[in-house]
Amino acid sequence: MGRKQVCLLLGATGVGKTLLLKRLQNILYALDSPPSTLPTVGTNLTDLTMKKKKVTVREIGGCMGPIWPSYFQDCFSVIFMVDSANTVQISSSCIQLLSVLSAEPLSNAAVLILFNKRDMPCLMSLTEIKSLFRMDDIIASAPQPVTTLEVSARSGQGLQEVLSWLESSLDESDDTVCG
Numbered sequence: 557m558g559r560k561q562v563c564l565l566l567g568a569t570g571v572g573k574t575l576l577l578k579r580l581q582n583i584l585y586a587l588d589s590p591p592s593t594l595p596t597v598g599t600n601l602t603d604l605t606m607k608k609k610k611v612t613v614r615e616i617g618g619c620m621g622p623i624w625p626s627y628f629q630d631c632f633s634v635i636f637m638v639d640s641a642n643t644v645q646i647s648s649s650c651i652q653l654l655s656v657l658s659a660e661p662l663s664n665a666a667v668l669i670l671f672n673k674r675d676m677p678c679l680m681s682l683t684e685i686k687s688l689f690r691m692d693d694i695i696a697s698a699p700q701p702v703t704t705l706e707v708s709a710r711s712g713q714g715l716q717e718v719l720s721w722l723e724s725s726l727d728e729s730d731d732t733v734c735g
Contacts, residue, residue: 561610561611561632562611562614562630563611563614563632563635563722563725564614564624564627564631564633564634564635565577565615566616566652566656567638568638568639568645568649569619570618570639571618571638571642571645571649571672572672572709572710573596573618574593574615575593575709575710576635576637576670576672576709576715577602577615579709580715580718580719581604583715583716584604584606596616596617599614599616599617599620600614601614601615604719604722606726607723609723611722613635614631624655624656625655625659629661631661631665632665632666632726632728633665633668633725634656634662634665634667635668636653636656636668636669637669638670638671638689640672640673640678640680640685640706641677642673646685646689647688649689650690653689654694657694657698657699657702666701667698667701667703668702668703668704668725669705670704670706670707670714671705671706672708672709673709673710674708675708675710675711676708682706686704691704705718705721
């Protein structure tokens with residue numbers, strides 16, 4: 557495989573990005589249960605190997621939102637996480653998501669929006685959250701393919717689907733170059 561396949565993992569502070577990566581590693585490499593996590597300051601690089609294809613997931617701390625665009629070059633996909641148990645954060649997450657989707661370097665990147673923490677008591681149903689996000693409008697107007705999934709990084713719900721999405725976006729990226 558020639559160039560490095562980079563997937564950005566973005567989302568506000570505390571949405572579960574680090575735990576998601578550790579749980580995905582557990583699934584792929586049959587590791588013990590993940591250690592506790594701390595908010596990421598800066599970036600973390602995690603390599604995941606699926607069917608002999610390697611993807612580097614670059615997790616960027618939520619507090620680094622203002623400089624996310626400097627990482628948009630040379631990626632083939634973006635995973636954007638939303639804490640669906642934190643209704644206060646939803647409007648700012650929506651604004652962040654819109655800026656990610658409208659960024660020119662990401663116009664060809666596959667995008668996965670994860671509604672995390674579905675195992676937590678949520679004040680709103682996923683339908684209500686998607687409505688608040690205007691998800692149908694966002695998907696319809698986004699230049700790139702957008703997929704949404706409901707997950708729980710803590711319980712593991714939906715994580716196999718995340719790996720399947722990553723794998724299929726890797727296959728598609730062999731034909732296109734992001735950036």
